[in-house]
Amino acid sequence: MYEPSEYWDKIGKVSTPGSGDNSGHFSTDETGTSFYQLPRWTTQPKYWEYMQSNARVLDIGSGNGLQVGRLTQRGVFAVGCDIAFALLKAAKENMAAHGINEPMLVQWDGVRMPFASNTFDRVTTNTVLQHVVDDSTLDSILGETSRILNPGGLFLICELVSPRDVRTAPHVKMRSTQTYRRIAASHSLRITKIRHRASTYIALQSVYSRLLAPAAGLGAVPNSMGQTSPDTSAPRARNINRVTSLAKRLARRFVSDFAKLADPLAATLHLDHRLAGQDEIVFEKDAK
Numbered sequence: 001m002y003e004p005s006e007y008w009d010k011i012g013k014v015s016t017p018g019s020g021d022n023s024g025h026f027s028t029d030e031t032g033t034s035f036y037q038l039p040r041w042t043t044q045p046k047y048w049e050y051m052q053s054n055a056r057v058l059d060i061g062s063g064n065g066l067q068v069g070r071l072t073q074r075g076v077f078a079v080g081c082d083i084a085f086a087l088l089k090a091a092k093e094n095m096a097a098h099g100i101n102e103p104m105l106v107q108w109d110g111v112r113m114p115f116a117s118n119t120f121d122r123v124t125t126n127t128v129l130q131h132v133v134d135d136s137t138l139d140s141i142l143g144e145t146s147r148i149l150n151p152g153g154l155f156l157i158c159e160l161v162s163p164r165d166v167r168t169a170p171h172v173k174m175r176s177t178q179t180y181r182r183i184a185a186s187h188s189l190r191i192t193k194i195r196h197r198a199s200t201y202i203a204l205q206s207v208y209s210r211l212l213a214p215a216a217g218l219g220a221v222p223n224s225m226g227q228t229s230p231d232t233s234a235p236r237a238r239n240i241n242r243v244t245s246l247a248k249r250l251a252r253r254f255v256s257d258f259a260k261l262a263d264p265l266a267a268t269l270h271l272d273h274r275l276a277g278q279d280e281i282v283f284e285k286d287a288k
């Protein structure tokens, strides 16, 4: 069972303190190997073109604090919120390492946002909604986002998307842009721009989870924190775990190398719009 605050707290605890440069790591797997390298501090913030200096910005699911930190450094009023206390702590350390001593970070229960209505001009979120696997929770989050945004304000997201909604791991649900459009529309948020970045690797994950895994009687792809693993305290279980972890890493490497070759081919064949990928979507709240 995926329980978001527990899962992300565990990740926060194994995050490299002070990370955020290209050496930083978000977390490690059960063998201590890093599986996700943090984006460079200097590649943040996302959506810079939408950030006027007087904008009030909320980043939801602020993680290690990259977006909030960079915006603050560039003179924008930015607040971060996250469900995981350990990640808020990691974000604080991370930002202090970059000279930001009083970051605005608040804990979030995953739905209710502790802010008055019509407070922010921009709400950003990067790879967070894909981890809200329950549609009714997503609906509530979009409702809250709309409430705290000023009329005419923008909600800027970057998430895994797939032509059809599919759960690809216990903690990941890829949704279609239509699903985002429909849920957002019921909260006065309408899509004004989509930048689709197709990825053969993500498309393969989506196809595997939607078609191959159910046909073969397999579950969703086990997540990298070993949630689906057996008890790892016994030496034998630890060894089995190491072997499966190595096999998973090799398989991932193989598929990702294959995908690197396939991406340009998909683009040449104009198939990119049909492939799953990572989308940047801009929503605008109705101005009335």
Ligand SMILES: C[S@@+](CC[C@H](N)C(=O)[O-])C[C@H]1O[C@@H](n2cnc3c(N)ncnc32)[C@H](O)[C@@H]1O
Residues within 6 Å of the ligand: 004, 008, 009, 060, 061, 062, 063, 064, 065, 066, 082, 083, 084, 087, 109, 110, 111, 125, 126, 127, 128, 131, 132, 133
């Ligand atoms: C992949 S991380 C991305 C962190 C950050 N936005 C970034 O780009 O580095 C996902 C973040 O979303 C938060 N999160 C995930 N699921 C959540 C949920 N259901 N409710 C609230 N926050 C959640 C996690 O605590 C974590 O910080």
